[in-house]
Every structure is written in structure tokens, then in C-alpha cells.
Amino acid sequence: MMNIAHRRILKSFIWVIAICIVVAIMVSWHEFAMQQNMKIKMLTQTRDEGGKPTPTSISIAVTAGIHNRSEIFASSEFKHSPITHIGFLKVHKAASTTTQAIFLRFGWRRNLTFVLSPEYNRFGYPNIISINESITKYNTLPPPPGKTFDILCNHVVYGEKEWSSVLPSDTVMIGTIREPFGHFKSVINYFNPRPLSFVQRAVDSSDPIGAFLAHPMKYENPEFIRHSFTNNHLAFEYGVPPDIIIKKDFKTFEKYLKEVLDKQFKVVLTAERYDVSLVLMKRKLNWSFKDIMYALKNVRGVAKVDRYPIKEGHKVLHRNYAAFDYLLFEFFDNRLSRQIEAEGTGFMEEVANFKEIREQVEYYCHLLPGKIPALKIEKNKWTEGFNMSQKDCELMHIGEIPFVQMIRKKQYGSANWSFVKRVAQGKPRK
Secondary structure, eight states, X not given: OHHHHHHHHHHHHHHHHHHHHHHXXXXXXXXXXXXXXXXXXXXXXXXXXXXXXXXXXXXXXXXXOOOHHHHHHHHHGGGSOOOOOEEEEOXXXXXXXXXXXXXXXXXXXXXXXXXXXXXXXXXXXXXXXXXXXXXXXXXXXXXXXXXXXXXXXXXXXXXXXXHHTTSOTTOEEEEEXXXXXXXXXXXXXXXXOHHHHHHHHHTOSSOHHHHHHHSGGGTSOGGGGGGOSSSSHHHHHTTOOHHHHHTTOXXXXXHHIIIIIHHHEEEEEEGGGHHHHHHHHHHXXXXXXXXXXXXXXXXXXXXXXXXXXXXXXXXXXXXXXXXXXXXXXXXXXXXXXXXXXXXOTTHHHHHHHHXXXXXXHHHHHHHXXXXXXXXXXXXXXXXXXXXXXXXXXXXXXXXXXXXXXXXXXXXXXXXXXXXXXXXXXXXOOO
């Protein structure tokens, strides 16, 4: 009898423990969902209006509060058509490939027409129009018969007149920029410019950057700004005439900055505040969250060792050398802060909302597309509802050259560039 009683007590004790575990799991999940500010529910075998079953999907609803001007914006945003005429300045090593992919995907989905270079050109790559001049009739193809261009987003130096010669009059200009010293470090790691390489080999192997920045004109011909990746290259890509840089004509530069760039570029995204910049761009272009979803491209791994040692004092030397880059960055970074402030306090809530959804999209694209056909994002006050399919994930992660070649084939009927053919034709390595 005692054994039976003991067994009953033990059985009851096990049940109590099991119930406590279940309750703890449910509470933890609830807390997690609340922390993420979202609810996730599985929709299985739902039916459309015709009664046919639809594929299984994940549905995510992200909630958010409403604040002043942002509330007004959110309630009226979806009534406007998205802007489809875009001029994007693809600045080297400034989050530009990641951003370009957004425009490539946007135009591809809507069958828009892109400004492209000849497939085989003097730079050796089909995705480059020019790295040292603006648009010309020689470095771009004419639009397909019966069409006009909608989007420009490949590498080419900005020029107000040159860009307006190929883009519609209502085109919205977008650019990217990066803190100049961070940009300089990225450039030397990626391109390994010849002047620095020479200094390391022949002048000072212990501190080549310091030796170079102490006397940059000793190793860089100032007349060759168009071919330099270190001499105020951000300013040059934004169309600042080389003479202004050579003569250090800050007065004319300031005039160009305020009377041309400030008026022409609706949004300049900073690499340091990328998501914030993207949401601002979304508002200015009347786009949705799906339109600005992105996967990071051409990002250097943190584990990689720098080509050249960075030492204290380098940034001060670099600021003296690349003064126009710093003035350009500070101008647009300050303007971005003013633009964000003008959007109202709810703007940062929209940014947080976008980050949450992007995390879910990234998780889905990396782990779930083979298991679940679609990720369904429900409409909220910041964006229209949308689905992310396996095809959407593939488009988001496709490389720049393959994507440009897909567009080329769609627009012009053929695309046969390959690295092997490029080398066979004697194209120099970049």
C-alpha cells in the first residue's frame, strides 16, 4: 500500500513539474513576442475568393504608435504613386552597391528602362559607365526603340547637364556618402592605390599611410584627379570640377555645393546612418518597405586584416589632404539631420519598424524559403502589406554584374559578357 501511495505522489509531482514547465515556456514566448513588438501566426491552407487553397505562409504584423507629423504622413502615404524616374549616384565604397541593388530590383519588377554602358567598354566591366567622366554619347547606349530611360544607377561621375540629357525632367536624384576617413580606409583596402603601394615598397614600410599623407602631392599628380581614388574622390564623383580641388577654391566649391548639389539631390544616404537614410528616401519616393529591403553587398569582413597599419594622427593628415570630401560629407550629414527632424518624432519609430521587418525578411531568406513559399508582411501605418517569396530573396541577393546583364538582355535582346572574353580582348585588370 505504501508503494502505491508513493507512486501516486511521485506521479502527481511529475505532472506539477510538467505543468510548470509548459507555463514557463508560454510566458517566455509571450515576453519574447512583446519584446519584438510583433505577432507571428502560421496560415495554413487558407483559401482565396475562388475557394482554392493558397500556399502556406508566415504572416507577420508589426505594430507601432502614431506621432504628430508622421501620423499624417503614414495615413496619406499609400495614396501617392511611387516615383519611378531615378538618378542614383553610385559612389565607390559608400554603401553604393547595396543601394544600387534596391534600384535594380525596383526597376526590374516594374519593367523600367535603365541607362547602360556598351557591354564591352574601356573599363572592362558591363556595369560601369565611367569612373572618371560623366555621361557622354560614347559611354552609354541609346534607349530601346519606343522607350525613354527611367533609371540611372551604374557607376558614372555626376554632371547636372550630362545626366539631364538622358533622364526625364522630373527625375529625382539620390546619392550616397561616407565619413571620409572611413571611406579612405575602405578604398585603400579594396583598391590598394599605386601611390600607397609605392610608398610601402620604396619609402616607408613601417608607416606608409603616414608618409603618403604627409606629402601626398609628392606621390599623386594633382593633374590626375580624375584617375585618383584618394584625392578628394567623393567630391570628384559628385561632379566637383578638378580645377576647384587643385586650386583649393573653397569659395567656388561652397557655391557649387549649395546651388547645385543641395538643389539637385533629394536625399543623400550616409553609410553611417543607412537605415535612417533609406526610410527617408522611401518617404520622398512614395515607396514601400518592400521596395527598400536590402541585403548587404561588397561589405568587407571584420576579420580581414588591413593592408596598411592605421596610426594616431592619420585622420588629421587625411583631413588636410581631402578637405573637400570632409566639407561635402559634413554638409550632407548635417542636412540629413535636419531632414529627419522635420519628419517628426514618429519617424524614428518607422525606422525601428523597418528594422524589425528587415530582420524577419533576412531570417526568412536565409533559412526558410525552401520550407515556406512566402513570408507575408501585413499592412501597417508605415507600409503596404506585401509578400516575400523565394524569387524575391534571389533577386535581393543576386550580384551586381549578373543583375545588370539580366536587365541588358531584357532591354536589348542579348548579354554575353564574361570575364574570359574580357581578358581575351585584352582588357586590363581593375
